[in-house]
Amino acid sequence: MRFPTPRHYLMCPPRYFAVDYTINPWMDPSVPVDPELAMAQWAALRETYRRLGHTVDEIEPQPGLPDMVFAANSGTVIDGRVLGARFRAAQRAAEAEHFRRWFLDHGYRDITMPTRINEAEGDFVWTGRELLAGTGFRTDPEAHAEAQEVLGVPVVSLRLTDPRYYHLDTALFVLSEASDTAPAQLAYYPEAFSPGSRRVLERMFPHAVRADTPDAACLGLNGVCDGCHVVLPAEAERLADQLAELGYEPVPVDVSELRKAGGGPKCCTLEIRK
Template sequence: MRTTVRRATARRYLMCPPTYFKVTYSINPWMDPAKPVDLRLALAQWEDLRDRYRALGHTVAELEPRRDLPDMVYAANGATVVEGRILGARFAHAERTGEAVAHREWFHTHGYTDVREPEHINEGEGDFAVTSSWLLAGRGFRSSPLSHPEAQEFFGRPVIGLDLVDPRYYHLDTALCVLDDSTDTEVMYYPGAFSPGSRAVLERLFPDALIATEADAAALGLNAVSDGRHVLLPQAAVGLFEPLRQRGYEPIGMDLSELLKGGGSVKCCTQELRA
């Protein structure tokens, strides 16, 4: 079998250091306030991810953390950026509401002019995944179905709604990863996270998708970031490495075990600033 030659493209990311990260409440099945967080280790793991992006030639901007917002490290949830247009977030849980304001302020401060404060609940790239032509949009636990037509009108591109049914995969980015956003064909996902109808949609749209096992999904292996060639993903998702290599990708395992205690990994920490 001939392996496809993959090409990386330089990306711009927005991240937020876990300076005030802690787990003192539970808003997803991964969060257990009884399990202590090693803040020094969390920061080291986060810095390793940030530095790896930069070593691969990507640009990383940093959002100033706020003491009263311990989940700000999960920067992907703060907005969705497509062609320089920003659809802000509106969080489902009161504990995270202030993050949306912090993200909007950052965009305004850094010269972005087309910034929309949403009417309906969406949690940014937690539930919106961008392909070449579409937005894949999760719903069922956090983002409202009403956020989907709102995003379609704002971005002017088709939004494909996908129903999440397993509370462990409360955001789309825990259950699906776009591997090559220059096409509408290259994704990996875990079928068990989706309703039967949504699985049928995914099978029709992505007949050649990389299908993750339950074990790799449970390691949050789909909470990954791809630049078109390099795929940064949790190192514990060992079953995904060889299938990715067979498709021409270069998997890079990352250890974000401390941040997993809050229910997030590589993608949750990474918002893409698409020009």
């Protein structure tokens, strides 16, 4: 049996969502975007979390920052300690300061802004025991050492090699966090990683769920799990079946409009771990 754990999330409404530039292979400014549909899909995701018993806070979106909806890229919070973000793309750089102010305004005082490029939970995935840290397209390798120093947790570096999976959270997510008696369980897409990183994942997580290409291609690995319920894109049907066989409860959501900018459920969801 799987047991859910109440979570605390920070999200940003896609009031100014658009695809006006290209900073990843998913983005094509020539493809029309429906802002109302994006807002409806985001609101359904937020209400899904609340229905599952989780707390959802919201940050006010800012004009001129269409990717601010992807809140996961703007901070990593472990034990109430906040490591902010430093974006590689100039178009997103201003987001980091808005999120820093939100944390200050909500009582967080242990906040560090990085000196190296660090796209937060886009490339940092907490397993409950160690921080898996992606690099290859966005986050600097040197940011991994900075995260270990700031957050005080062990960091394991993983290299991404497929530009479609430009952030770690597009190719891997945690299903159940590590405990005193068991390692974390996760799902990932092996082909997104370098050969050495695949071997690391195989050694650390031999019982991980390995997703296939169609499920990865709909950003099915950009999921959010509370230890029982797995919120993931509706198109990731085979992955959902695999998870159900393991006792998890898949919760499919429609994020097709947000995917036009390369985002899914996790991209929209920054987890606050107090």
